[in-house]
Amino acid sequence: MTGIPAEQAPTTTVGAPPSALPEPSDLHTAIRVGQKMLATYGNTSGYDIYAYAQAHGGLAEALRILLRALNAEPAAEGVSGTPDTPRCPAAHPEDPTPCSGQPTVTVLDAKNASADGCQHHAARLLASLDGGRVYGLxxxxxxxxxxxFKAAASIRPFPWVDGPRTRDEQLSREEVRARGEGQ
Structure with missing residues (x-):
């Protein structure tokens, strides 16, 4: 025997992260999320509306983390779309209107990509889709x-976009139907 007391090896819990690794900072996390978002959604050609909703949600969260890391978070106003009350997945990123409540329906496009939404944003999304369908949650x-479904019939596609609308695909379904009956 050598006379040197034996030391106990450090114990670890199976599956626990090694204690030597530091916890990533908010800034590091925001950078990783931003890089992943650019890698996944950097080229937006060929994406459906569900992919845009996912990209918008990821981008908003990456910005929140980044602003928190820089100690520059916006003041919470309690309106839809703030960190306190996020908007539903059916809300288009350019649509400035707040949600009408919790998601109650699922809107599917012609390729079966879906987004859950409040009644307000679901109707606006459905009005903007060709071959869209809606199902209650x-x-x-x-x-x-x-x-x-009935509300979407009276809403013009992409109603937050300003400008003259004269072609059938720019008008609501009710306006197109009335145009056809008048001839």
Whole structure:
């Protein structure tokens, strides 16, 4: 024997991260998220509306983390779209209107990409899609999907875009139907 007391090897829990690695900073996390967002959504050609909604959500979260790391967070105003009340996935990034409540329906496009949304944004999204469909979520009151479908018929596609609208694809379904009946 050598006379040197034996030391206990450090114990670790299976699956626990090594204690030698430092916790990543908010800035480092924001940078990683931003890099991943650019790698995934940097080229937007060929994406469906669901991919845009995912990209918007990821981008908004990356910006929140970055602003928090720089100690420059915006003051929470309690309106839809702030960190306190995020907007529903059916809300288009350029649509400035707030949500009308919790998501109650799912809107599907012609390729079956989907986005859950409040009744307001679901109707606006459905009005902007060709071949879109709407289904009520399990917790929605009966008739919710029908109300959204009927509301979408009177909404012009991409209603937040200003400018003259003269072609059928720029008008609401009701306006197109009325135009056809008048001839």
């Amino acid at each position: 399990p917790h929605a009151t009966p008739g919710t999907a029908i109300r959204v």
